[in-house]
Amino acid sequence: MxxxxxxxxxxxxxxxxxxxxxxxxxxxxxxxxxxxxxxxxxxxxxxxxxxxxxxxxxxxxxxxxxxxxxxxxxxxxxxxxxxxxxxxxxxxxxxxxxxxxxxxxxxxxxxxxxxxxxxxxxxxxxxxxxxxxxxxxxxxxxxxxxxxxxxxxxxxxxxxxxxxxxxxxxxxxxxxxxxxxxxxxxxxxxxxxxxxxxxxxxxxxxxxxxxxxxxxxxxxxxxxxxxxxxxxxxxxxxxxxxxxxxxxxxxxxxxxxxxTIESPEKEEEHFAEESIQNLPSQYKVAPTANLIDPLQAWEKFESEQYSVMKGSVGELSENVGINQRFMFTKELFDGNPDLMKHALKSIDKCDSFMSAITLINERYVGELNWDKNSEAVDEFLQLVFRKFDQRG
Structure with a gap:
């Protein structure tokens, strides 16, 4: 059990x-x-x-x-x-x-x-x-x-x-x-x-x-x-x-x-097709793909209390708490803490939220089979959102 x-x-x-x-x-x-x-x-x-x-x-x-x-x-x-x-x-x-x-x-x-x-x-x-x-x-x-x-x-x-x-x-x-x-x-x-x-x-x-x-x-x-x-x-x-x-x-x-920490229930988010069209081609995500939509994620956090926290995080590796370290390592990085550290360092080198999400999609979401609707992914993206003060 x-x-x-x-x-x-x-x-x-x-x-x-x-x-x-x-x-x-x-x-x-x-x-x-x-x-x-x-x-x-x-x-x-x-x-x-x-x-x-x-x-x-x-x-x-x-x-x-x-x-x-x-x-x-x-x-x-x-x-x-x-x-x-x-x-x-x-x-x-x-x-x-x-x-x-x-x-x-x-x-x-x-x-x-x-x-x-x-x-x-x-x-x-x-x-x-x-x-x-x-x-x-x-x-x-x-x-x-x-x-x-x-x-x-x-x-x-x-x-x-x-x-x-x-x-x-x-x-x-x-x-x-x-x-x-x-x-x-x-x-x-x-x-x-x-x-x-x-x-x-x-x-x-x-x-x-x-x-x-x-x-x-x-x-x-x-x-x-x-x-x-x-x-x-x-x-x-x-x-x-x-x-x-x-x-x-x-x-x-x-x-x-x-x-397991039960997160508050999330309402479904709907974004107009034309808002996706305005996004640079390298950041577009096919609607059917099991990937994170960078524009949707940005707008979600912008509409919540996290909007005032943009740019409040310096080095990501220095802002991961004990609880987050356990959660991210186990649920997102296949139990490999070194892989998580490498991911955080790679994201730190990105120049915008959009480029960071693109990197996450390319290297981790599909390879490690992330559930983009999970609490762990949501909390990880919150941390990334707080890292950048511009969408890109």
């Missing part, structure tokens, strides 16, 4: 959780250190997902360094020096609230997804290993998986599995089928979060027909046992292979998560 998740509630919950924890911590301190991250909450999974994000940021910076053509980063002495440098950095983490709070919110959201649908989550991790050894990727990231770890534990260094992602996903599926009755129930994992910030499972799983309120009621934080941390625990979290943040990917798993 599929699990339906209210992604808007999940986003608000993650943000509310992060705010509450940060209100408490930063009321007396200005910076968060690495050792303090690992014992920040009673949920080790949340804490370690924050660390995972930090090392992902490190590897992004490392790739920038490697792009310099004047130095040989494959040299063994350079590799060792970089590892030592990472050791030093890991013991010198220092983050202010403005930079830390979003990391914590994302860690909470990813933790909820891992608890609810571990099969889809780990399938997504395997997909993220594209371009490198799946075994090396899982081995480098294993330390970050505190929940449902048994599903991938015996896949690492396992003889007989080819290096193809499909082979690992099949082995993962077999693990899930064998272990699903013994896996920890999601409610038990989520109780760690619920004890810190109230989590209403009825709302989280409910298909919403009325608008869910953006605010989430708070409840008192229960006393938490401090997690003991060895002095060198962060240094041990250093990753020698590329680290990538977890992605919410659905590959038609038997426990598929469907993020």
């Amino acid at each position: 599929s699990i339906k998740i209210n992604s808007k509630y999940l986003e608000n919950y993650a943000l509310g959780f992060a705010k509450k924890v940060c209100d408490q911590y930063f009321s007396s301190k200005q910076y968060m250190t690495g050792a303090e991250i690992l014992k920040l909450t009673a949920s080790k999974q949340v804490n370690f997902f924050v660390i995972k994000s930090l090392f992902e940021a490190w590897h992004v910076e490392l790739e920038k360094l490697k792009s310099n053509p004047f130095f040989d980063y494959r040299d063994n002495s350079v590799h060792q020096a970089l590892n030592e440098f990472m050791n030093v950095l890991s013991r010198s983490i220092k983050i202010d609230r403005g930079n830390f709070e979003p990391l914590l919110g994302e860690a909470v959201a990813f933790s909820v997804i891992l608890a609810l649908d571990p099969l889809s989550f780990f399938r997504g991790e395997i997909e993220k290993s594209s371009g490198s050894s799946v075994n090396d990727f899982l081995k480098g990231n294993e330390k970050y998986y505190k929940w449902n770890h048994s599903l991938i534990a015996n896949l690492i260094d396992r003889a007989g599995i080819s290096q193809s992602p499909d082979a690992y996903k099949e082995a993962l599926r077999l693990n899930f089928e064998q272990q699903k009755e013994q896996l920890t129930r999601p409610e038990e994992y989520l109780s760690e979060l619920k004890n810190i910030f109230h989590l209403d499972l009825d709302i989280l799983f409910e298909r919403i027909s009325d608008k869910v309120e953006d605010s989430i009621s708070e409840e008192s934080v229960q006393t938490k046992e401090e997690v003991s941390v060895e002095e060198d625990v962060i240094a041990e979290a250093i990753v020698e292979e590329d680290v990538v943040a977890p992605a919410y990917v659905n590959d038609s798993s038997p426990e598929e998560i469907q993020e």
Whole structure:
């Protein structure tokens, strides 16, 4: 049976959780250190997902360094020096609230997804290993998986599995089928979060027909046992292979998560034939094609409250919220977060709304079988509309 998740509630919950924890911590301190991250909450999974994000940021910076053509980063002495440098950095983490709070919110959201649908989550991790050894990727990231770890534990260094992602996903599926009755129930994992910030499972799983309120009621934080941390625990979290943040990917798993927020009912839109004729030929869309009509989309958003938001968005990738990131990745970009990032960068290079829609039609709508009447497409187009101040 599929699990339906209210992604808007999940986003608000993650943000509310992060705010509450940060209100408490930063009321007396200005910076968060690495050792303090690992014992920040009673949920080790949340804490370690924050660390995972930090090392992902490190590897992004490392790739920038490697792009310099004047130095040989494959040299063994350079590799060792970089590892030592990472050791030093890991013991010198220092983050202010403005930079830390979003990391914590994302860690909470990813933790909820891992608890609810571990099969889809780990399938997504395997997909993220594209371009490198799946075994090396899982081995480098294993330390970050505190929940449902048994599903991938015996896949690492396992003889007989080819290096193809499909082979690992099949082995993962077999693990899930064998272990699903013994896996920890999601409610038990989520109780760690619920004890810190109230989590209403009825709302989280409910298909919403009325608008869910953006605010989430708070409840008192229960006393938490401090997690003991060895002095060198962060240094041990250093990753020698590329680290990538977890992605919410659905590959038609038997426990598929469907993020569902019921949008207000939309009236049918009718536009005169002559209005289409005034559009430059390269932007015209055949009425029967399953493509997005750029003129119709522009006029739709112009007639709504979004008209005052034209040109209000800079870089699209910097204006995608947690909820949107889950929705767009899963429903529009075939569970591939890298494909979504590439799409946003390509749209940023367009000079008008019309050219952006043309690019979307040519590269994504047909290829990825978008439902142009879906909530995900509508929300994606709203974001694109806000990017441009002219139709084109």
